[in-house]
Amino acid sequence: MNMTTSIPVLRRRFRIRFGGHPRVLYVGLGITIFWFILALGADVIAPFDPNAHDISNVLDPPSFTHWFGTDNFGRDVLSRVIHGTRVDLQMGLIGVILPFLLGTVVGAFSGYFGRFIDIVLMRILDVMLSFPWLVLLIAIITVLRPGLGSFYVAITLVGWVSYARLVRAQTLVLKNSDFVHAAVSLGYGHLRILFRHILPNALIPSIVFSMSDVVLVILAGSSISYLGLGVQPPTAEWGVMIAEGQNFIVTAWWITAFPGLSIVLLAFGFSLLADGLGEKLGVRE
Amino acid sequence: MNAKVLEVRDLEVTIETPAGVLTAIDRASFDLRKGEILGLVGESGSGKTLTGRAIMRLLPSKKMAIRSGTIHVNGEDITRYDESRMRGVRGRIIGMIFQNPSSHLDPVMTVGKQIAESIKFHEGLSSKASLLRAAELLRQVDIPDPHIRLNSFSHEFSGGMRQRAMIAMALACRPKILIADEPTTALDVTVQAQILNLLLDLRQRRGLSIMLVTHDLGVVAQTCDTIAVMYAGRLVERATKKDLLSGPLHPYTKGLIASQPGKTQPRQQLPSISGQPPALASFPEGCRFHPRCEFSEAECQAAVPALEQADRDHYTACRRWHSLVQQKVLGAA
Numbered sequence: 246m247n248m249t250t251s252i253p254v255l256r257r258r259f260r261i262r263f264g265g266h267p268r269v270l271y272v273g274l275g276i277t278i279f280w281f282i283l284a285l286g287a288d289v290i291a292p293f294d295p296n297a298h299d300i301s302n303v304l305d306p307p308s309f310t311h312w313f314g315t316d317n318f319g320r321d322v323l324s325r326v327i328h329g330t331r332v333d334l335q336m337g338l339i340g341v342i343l344p345f346l347l348g349t350v351v352g353a354f355s356g357y358f359g360r361f362i363d364i365v366l367m368r369i370l371d372v373m374l375s376f377p378w379l380v381l382l383i384a385i386i387t388v389l390r391p392g393l394g395s396f397y398v399a400i401t402l403v404g405w406v407s408y409a410r411l412v413r414a415q416t417l418v419l420k421n422s423d424f425v426h427a428a429v430s431l432g433y434g435h436l437r438i439l440f441r442h443i444l445p446n447a448l449i450p451s452i453v454f455s456m457s458d459v460v461l462v463i464l465a466g467s468s469i470s471y472l473g474l475g476v477q478p479p480t481a482e483w484g485v486m487i488a489e490g491q492n493f494i495v496t497a498w499w500i501t502a503f504p505g506l507s508i509v510l511l512a513f514g515f516s517l518l519a520d521g522l523g524e525k526l527g528v529r530e
Numbered sequence: 531m532n533a534k535v536l537e538v539r540d541l542e543v544t545i546e547t548p549a550g551v552l553t554a555i556d557r558a559s560f561d562l563r564k565g566e567i568l569g570l571v572g573e574s575g576s577g578k579t580l581t582g583r584a585i586m587r588l589l590p591s592k593k594m595a596i597r598s599g600t601i602h603v604n605g606e607d608i609t610r611y612d613e614s615r616m617r618g619v620r621g622r623i624i625g626m627i628f629q630n631p632s633s634h635l636d637p638v639m640t641v642g643k644q645i646a647e648s649i650k651f652h653e654g655l656s657s658k659a660s661l662l663r664a665a666e667l668l669r670q671v672d673i674p675d676p677h678i679r680l681n682s683f684s685h686e687f688s689g690g691m692r693q694r695a696m697i698a699m700a701l702a703c704r705p706k707i708l709i710a711d712e713p714t715t716a717l718d719v720t721v722q723a724q725i726l727n728l729l730l731d732l733r734q735r736r737g738l739s740i741m742l743v744t745h746d747l748g749v750v751a752q753t754c755d756t757i758a759v760m761y762a763g764r765l766v767e768r769a770t771k772k773d774l775l776s777g778p779l780h781p782y783t784k785g786l787i788a789s790q791p792g793k794t795q796p797r798q799q800l801p802s803i804s805g806q807p808p809a810l811a812s813f814p815e816g817c818r819f820h821p822r823c824e825f826s827e828a829e830c831q832a833a834v835p836a837l838e839q840a841d842r843d844h845y846t847a848c849r850r851w852h853s854l855v856q857q858k859v860l861g862a863a
Contacts, residue, residue: 423633430586431648431699432620441647445638 270521276514284330293321295328295481304497314499316490325481326503332482333463333511336396336475340462341455343401348408349444349451355409356416357439366409373406382465383474391474400462407458408451415447449526456519460512467508483508534602535706535739536562536585541599543577543584545591545810552810554580557599558765559837560758562707565733567740569754569771571747571786573807577763578743582709585741586626587616603707622652625700629712631692635684641695642668642680645702652703667698671728690721697728704736711743726753747790751775756843759783762808762818765837769844777861779846781823784860817849825850825859 283290293311299319307314313322355366373381385399386392419425420443428438467484469475476482478489483504490500543555555577562568572578583589585601587608600607608619620626628634636644645664649655655663661680668676671694684692693713700708710729714722730753732738742754750757751771758768759782767780778784785803805822808814817835820826827850835849848854855861 423628423630424636426588427626427628427634427696427699428636429588430620430626431651432617432622433651434614434617437651442636442639446636 269517270525273514273517273519273521276510277518280330280334280511280514283327284334287328287331291321291324291327293324295320295324296479297321304493304500306497307499313503314497316486316497316500317493322486322499322503325486326483326507328481329483329486329504329507330511332393332476332480333466333484333508336393336466337459337463337511337515339397340400340404340466341458343397344404344458345408345451345455347401348405348410349412349448351405352409352412352414353416353439353444353447356413357420357435357443363413367413370406370409373403378403379465379468382469383472386469386474391477393476396466396469396475400465404458404462407454411451411454412444412447415450416443419443419446453519453523453526456515456522459515460519463508463511532564532566534561535564535604536741537600537602538581538585539600539602541581541584541601542597543580543589544595544597546593546595547811549811553597553813554594554763554810555584556764558760559599560765560768562739562741564706564739565737566756567729567733567742567754569750569757570741570743570760571745571750571757572760573745575762575807575810576760578745578760579711581760582626582711582741582743585709586620586624587611588620588626621648621700621705622703623705624707624709625703625705626709626711627693627696627700627713629715631689631696631716632684634696635692635699637684640681640683641687642682645680645695645699648699648702664698664702667702668695670732671695671698671701672724673698689717690724693717693721693725694728697725697732701732701736701738706737706739708732708738708740709743710740712745713742714749715744715746722749723752729753747775747786759786762813763810764818764847766819766847767845768837769841773841773844779840779844779851779855779860780819780848781825781854781860782819817847825854 297320299315302311302315302319304317305311305315305319311321311323313326315321316325351366355363382399382403385402386395389395389398416439425438425442428442466475467482467487470482470484471488473488476485478485486504487501490497490504494501538561539559540557541555541559542553542557545552545554558577558581560568570578570581580589580594584596587596589595596609599609601609603619603623608616611619635641642661642664645667646657646660649660649663650657653660665676665680668679673679673691673694684695687695697713708729713729714725717725726749729740729742733740742750744750754771756769757771757774759766759774759780761782767774767778767783769779774783775787778787782803785801788801789803791800803822808818808821814821814831816831816833817823817826820830823830830849833849835847837845837847840846840851851860
């Protein structure tokens with residue numbers, strides 16, 4: 246991964262386009278729901294305890310007992326992948342919601358009030374964009390102390406810029422729209438107009454974008470965990486699993502392959518969902 | 531005669547441009563009485579819409595400003611109000627409806643919620659009570675099944691219904707004055723007649739005073755009590771509907787009336803006023819209509835004609851009106 250690539254370019258790279266077929270939306274939705282079910286029902290679905298060591302079955306290849314094999318501690322890889330879904334989905338969702346909220350507020354105020362606020366906020370945004378984002382992410386986490394909490398703080402500080410830009414652009418257009426003029430003519434104040442009339446109309450592109458952003462955040466989260474800065478072992482998380490399994494990649498490929506495939510499939514689902522949703526809501530990037 | 535609810539005196543609206551400060555509305559004065567419908571007529575760019583917006587203090591650009599003049603509403607000069615006091619005037623004392631109802635309704639909020647929001651905002655009613663009031667308003671503007679229609683979005687409404695919904699929204703807090711900016715322009719003729727009848731009906735029932743901004747003399751003839759004609763940012767003639775339509779005292783008004791279809795014979799070409807209205811940056815000296823006026827003299831270029839009283843309630847800004855009446859060119863035929 247080229248560390249200096251800018252966020253929008255990276256996001257475009259991870260975003261897979263499938264043209265405007267409505268089926269895309271439902272396939273994406275199906276895959277996403279599948280992962281949510283796995284995450285919610287992990288305790289029931291997983292055949293083994295994800296953290297139970299079994300010294301007699303170390304590095305077993307995939308079999309009928311252990312579908313995805315076992316790792317160097319004899320832990321069941323399938324169970325760990327299923328439990329990892331919880332952590333990774335949670336990372337993806339919280340890691341998108343927090344920047345979404347911050348970016349929306351910043352973009353809305355910037356676009357609506359303009360002038361000084363706009364100039365200041367947009368210059369901060371330019372500075373953020375000029376940094377290689379992954380380096381910035383790692384730097385913030387390192388300063389704070391490695392862990393999931395720091396990851397959320399860092400992704401919020403890094404990720405809000407895209408949402409701020411989207412919402413600001415929409416707000417700029419909408420604040421001069423006719424129905425906003427009509428709202429002003431009814432005597433409404435700025436905050437009511439901004440939050441009740443402009444924002445509900447301005448959020449649609451952000452919502453579509455957030456779906457594809459989930460993909461990037463999960464990838465970022467796994468990468469950070471892989472580097473040992475995010476989720477800490479022995480917690481089952483896909484990035485952590487890949488990191489732990491890489492020493493055995495030649496002899497026991499299954500330890501890294503299945504968490505890796507899971508990331509791909511989760512990303513694939515959200516990508517399709519984003520694409521279909523964008524098509525359905527008539528949003529073009 | 532009823533009391534004046536709106537008195538506009540010498541209203542001057544200016545626009546700051548790179549070429550200097552231009553005057554978009556030049557000392558316009560008119561009154562609106564309780565229960566009266568005033569038609570503000572003029573071509574595109576004559577400043578009629580801007581006049582309506584200036585009264586609401588909703589000028590479309592920050593480069594525009596009310597330079598001088600007063601706007602008295604119920605005896606108080608609202609040009610002195612600050613923005614927060616103005617919010618109490620908008621919607622509560624002066625309501626406004628617009629030309630294009632489709633784009634003036636919030637696309638992602640139900641019509642009922644939009645009307646109820648205004649009631650809740652201005653009168654502090656509960657959500658439930660204001661929704662009931664909203665349904666009642668929809669019934670008053672003749673929307674069938676109002677309780678069901680409350681939950682519709684504006685794209686589910688027809689053009690005429692959207693304009694009705696806009697009227698309901700504007701009237702939600704019982705304003706005394708309604709500024710209707712070309713309310714029927716985007717509608718077809720039958721719906722147009724229905725909306726105009728609705729406005730007449732509301733005037734009757736609520737004692738509403740309406741300022742109807744339009745370029746359509748036909749609409750004015752159907753509804754208004756008084757007519758003010760604007761040309762290039764100035765009021766050129768003001769009279770009761772009957773006086774103005776039957777005996778115009780300004781050559782521009784006369785030209786406007788003559789260019790209406792109806793009086794001309796079939797296959798005959800419709801008379802028109804030659805030339806084009808001047809652009810804001812190049813308003814002519816003196817009377818702004820003189821380059822297009824068939825009766826203009828050298829003096830018309832020299833001095834700005836004042837709006838002078840020609841008759842009871844009949845004002846004209848043509849310095850030659852008297853001699854033209856004697857020549858039987860203007861005035862009642």
